[in-house]
Amino acid sequence: MSLRDNISQRLKESDIAFRADVLLSELTSYGIGGPADLLVLPDNPERMAKALRILADDGMPVFAIGRGTNILAADAGFRGALIRVQDRRFERIGDGRFDIGAAITLDEVVDALAKAGYVGAQGLAGIPGSLGGGIAMNAGAWGYSTGAIVNDVLAFGIDGYPVEIDLGEMFEYRWSKLRGNTVVSSATVVMLGRGDPEALFSQANEYRRRRATTQPLDRKSAGCIFKNPPHDHAGRLIDAAGLKGTSVGGASISDVHANFIVNLGGATAVDVLTLINIATEKVFNEFGIELEPEIIKLGFDR
Numbered sequence: 001m002s003l004r005d006n007i008s009q010r011l012k013e014s015d016i017a018f019r020a021d022v023l024l025s026e027l028t029s030y031g032i033g034g035p036a037d038l039l040v041l042p043d044n045p046e047r048m049a050k051a052l053r054i055l056a057d058d059g060m061p062v063f064a065i066g067r068g069t070n071i072l073a074a075d076a077g078f079r080g081a082l083i084r085v086q087d088r089r090f091e092r093i094g095d096g097r098f099d100i101g102a103a104i105t106l107d108e109v110v111d112a113l114a115k116a117g118y119v120g121a122q123g124l125a126g127i128p129g130s131l132g133g134g135i136a137m138n139a140g141a142w143g144y145s146t147g148a149i150v151n152d153v154l155a156f157g158i159d160g161y162p163v164e165i166d167l168g169e170m171f172e173y174r175w176s177k178l179r180g181n182t183v184v185s186s187a188t189v190v191m192l193g194r195g196d197p198e199a200l201f202s203q204a205n206e207y208r209r210r211r212a213t214t215q216p217l218d219r220k221s222a223g224c225i226f227k228n229p230p231h232d233h234a235g236r237l238i239d240a241a242g243l244k245g246t247s248v249g250g251a252s253i254s255d256v257h258a259n260f261i262v263n264l265g266g267a268t269a270v271d272v273l274t275l276i277n278i279a280t281e282k283v284f285n286e287f288g289i290e291l292e293p294e295i296i297k298l299g300f301d302r
């Protein structure tokens with residue numbers, strides 16, 4: 001029996017949902033990427049822990065894909081298992097305290113907190129990823145960040161055991177210690193201020209509108225490609241280097257926002273990587289600033 005068949009059998013026996021032979025182009029917002037062996041869909045922490053242990057027993061590589069919104073997946077795909085958490089709980093557990101499943105999108109979190117009349121998440125409106133992914137990379141916008149509203153996280157190491165979380169040292173700009181080797185299952189969000197739900201909805205919608213006018217949301221992308229360097233903006237620098245509209249194959253540096261490389265149709269990961277290299281090199285040559293990617297690359301290190 002092949003490794004994959006053996007794992008599939010054990011997942012079935014443990015009643016853990018999964019799919020075999022999936023395509024990363026269908027699991028990422030970029031619409032780019034080759035096949036992966038398995039997509040595992042645990043719907044609670046017990047099944048997640050069990051699934052991770054089954055995969056670890058057989059040494060199968062694991063990657064937490066979430067909603068796939070910040071990922072550039074290789075054209076050759078990924079030999080391993082993708083995990084997409086299915087926990088969609090949203091439970092009030094105290095005054096301003098909520099226990100939220102990692103599969104709920106940040107956008108849904110914003111609306112649910114606005115409805116409950118709590119201030120502090122509005123700027124996360126329109127961020128396309130899941131809460132789990134948003135925590136792992138500390139997603140944010142307009143001065144708001146996911147890490148700022150999170151008080152506790154239930155996450156598992158790829159060995160299937162819960163990881164110790166020290167919130168004090170967990171989050172940095174577009175980065176958290178959870179990136180890479182853990183899978184987020186759920187989180188406690190704590191909100192301090194109260195506000196009027198109608199006003200909070202309209203603020204959230206204003207942020208969504210701003211995003212829609214400054215970013216190419218009508219195209220497939222992985223959001224911003226590079227982190228902003230200190231005291232500057234990657235988009236401004238790539239724009240100033242004259243690179244808007246530069247295309248390779250089906251990929252193009254967006255005319256709307258230069259820190260987006262959009263898939264105009266049929267783009268490959270190599271097209272995107274070539275544009276990443278062009279932008280990195282030109283910005284370095286013109287301004288002496290080294291841009292660092294924000295997106296997560298999957299399947300390239302073989």
Ligand code: EPU
Pocket residue numbers: 140141142143214222223224225226227228233234235236237239256257258259294
């Ligand atoms: N700019 C240009 N040309 C461009 C794009 C931007 O000159 O093509 C200039 C703008 O005019 C503005 C400045 O650069 O003066 C900043 O632009 P913007 O307000 O769009 O913000 P940003 O720094 O480019 C960041 C986040 C976005 C987030 C927005 C809004 C990063 C890497 N990017 O973009 O996050 O939505 O602020 O808060 O931190 C993402 O992480 O995927 C993302 C898109």
